Amino acid sequence: MPPRTVRQRCRTVLTALAALAFVVCGAPHATAADTWSEAGSDRADPLTESQGLASVEVPAGSANRYTGIGTIPLGVSARGWNHVGDPDAAYDGHYVEPYQRDSGGAKMFRVQAPGGGWSEYVHALSPGEALNNSWVAISPDGQWMLSGEWGTMTRLLVFPTPGVNPATSPSANLPQAATVRLDRAVRDVQGCDFVTATRLLCSSDDPDGTLFGMTKPLLQIDLSAAPNGSADVTGQVTALRQLPLRSACSGAFEAEGIDYDRRTGTLRVIVVSPGFCVLTDSKTYRLTRG
Numbered sequence: 001m002p003p004r005t006v007r008q009r010c011r012t013v014l015t016a017l018a019a020l021a022f023v024v025c026g027a028p029h030a031t032a033a034d035t036w037s038e039a040g041s042d043r044a045d046p047l048t049e050s051q052g053l054a055s056v057e058v059p060a061g062s063a064n065r066y067t068g069i070g071t072i073p074l075g076v077s078a079r080g081w082n083h084v085g086d087p088d089a090a091y092d093g094h095y096v097e098p099y100q101r102d103s104g105g106a107k108m109f110r111v112q113a114p115g116g117g118w119s120e121y122v123h124a125l126s127p128g129e130a131l132n133n134s135w136v137a138i139s140p141d142g143q144w145m146l147s148g149e150w151g152t153m154t155r156l157l158v159f160p161t162p163g164v165n166p167a168t169s170p171s172a173n174l175p176q177a178a179t180v181r182l183d184r185a186v187r188d189v190q191g192c193d194f195v196t197a198t199r200l201l202c203s204s205d206d207p208d209g210t211l212f213g214m215t216k217p218l219l220q221i222d223l224s225a226a227p228n229g230s231a232d233v234t235g236q237v238t239a240l241r242q243l244p245l246r247s248a249c250s251g252a253f254e255a256e257g258i259d260y261d262r263r264t265g266t267l268r269v270i271v272v273s274p275g276f277c278v279l280t281d282s283k284t285y286r287l288t289r290g
Contacts, residue, residue, distance in 0.1 A: 033220055033238045034195075036267055036287040041244070044270050044282040045070075052086025052135065052191055052257025053268060053284065056095050062263050065089075067097060081108055086135035086191035086257030090142040094164050098147060100133040107133040107147075109174065111163035121162035123174040129157075135257060137192040137200060138164075144227040146180065146200070148189045152211075156180035156192075156235065158227050177229035184237050186219060187211055191257035191269070197226040200235075203243060203258040203269050212239035216255040218269070218287075243269055244285045249277035265289065 044050060047070030055062045067084045080101040087097040093114035100107055109121045125131060132150035138161055139145070145161040158178040162168045188205035195201055200221040209215040217239040224234040245253045251274030258269045267287040272278055 033240055034201075034289055036201075036218060036240060037290055038244055038285060039266070039288045040286045041283040042286075044272070044284045046272070046278050046282055049284065050256060050270065050272055050278075050282065051084055053259045053270060054087045054089045054095065055259055055261040055263070056089040057091060057093055057263075062261060064259075064268075065095065067257070072099075076110065080104065083133075085133055088136045088138045088145075088193060088259075090138045090161060090164050091140065092142055092164070094138075094142070094161070096136050096138065096145065096162060098133040098136045100131055103131075105131070107131065109133075109136065109145075109159075109162045113163060119163060119170045121168060121170055121174045123159065123176070126176055129176075134189065135191040137194055139227055140194055140197050141226070144177070144229055146192060146227065148192065150188060152185050152187045153189070154182045154185050156182070156221075158229060160229060178227060179232045180221075180223065180227070180235045181232055182221070182235045182237055185211060186237060189219070190255055191259075192221070193258055193260040195260050195262075198223040201240075201258060201260060201267060203255045205255040207252065214239065214242040216243045216245060216253060216271070217241070218243055243271055244283070245271065246283075247273035247277045247281050249273055249275040249281075251275045 048068040049066040050068040052067045054065050056065055072084050081099040083100045085098040089095045095112040097110045105125050107123045111119050130149035137146045142164045145159045147157045157176050160167045190203050190205050192200045192202040202219040204217050204219055218241050220238045220240050221235045243255050254272040256270035260267050268284050270284050272282045
């Protein structure tokens with residue numbers, strides 16, 4: 001082997017230093033996964049607490065709100081909006097519920113203002129967009145709202161938050177503003193919530209565990225930047241743990257909505273029990289870091 005030049009030796013040293021920095025500091029955009037431990041549970045009513053939940057800031061602190069088939073107003077269901085998903089609330093108190101119907105090429109977001117009044121914002125489906133409207137997650141600055149589609153997906157949708165972002169109006173179509181491009185596929189996401197401006201926690205109803213080696217995983221999605229509606233961002237997906245699956249009945253559980261209460265640091269997620277036990281021991285589990 002011929003002797004190496006000084007330039008080659010320098011290149012070797014620089015390469016070694018870069019490799020050392022990679023090991024010590026971590027790869028670009030590398031993230032640390034949180035750990036979440038079960039801290040308790042409460043019974044989830046199958047009619048009014050079986051789809052989603054949100055902590056809404058009120059003058060006295062925060063209030064927990066839930067959705068289920070029994071919370072859909074008659075006037076809303078009469079117009080075909082027969083499924084409500086996992087809601088979320090902006091820090092200023094605006095509360096948003098996602099609705100879908102069996103046909104019609106649109107989704108609807110029902111918004112309650114802090115003063116109590118309700119309004120509806122309709123989004124006409126984009127080409128190739130699934131009609132499912134399983135959940136919403138509002139960014140900490142309140143201006144942007146994420147939503148997801150059912151099935152196996154490699155993206156999340158970004159919208160201006162209806163009723164909060166000044167670009168929205170009940171009399172105009174709510175447009176998709178951007179996309180979160182995921183680094184790996186997720187399946188049947190039932191709820192997400194922001195923990196920080198660039199980190200989400202999500203509940204997946206994945207039925208067979210082929211994507212992450214476990215059914216019903218709790219997912220962490222780390223964004224390359226906070227969503228701002230002007231450009232797509234990427235999301236790094238990590239499976240943290242399996243959600244609690246306990247019941248007196250055997251069969252298929254269903255993971256539902258999720259909520260992170262920033263005031264208490266508590267994560268809550270609904271898991272619906274199989275079979276007859278949907279009526280008796282479905283639970284909202286509470287989890288805390290560590």
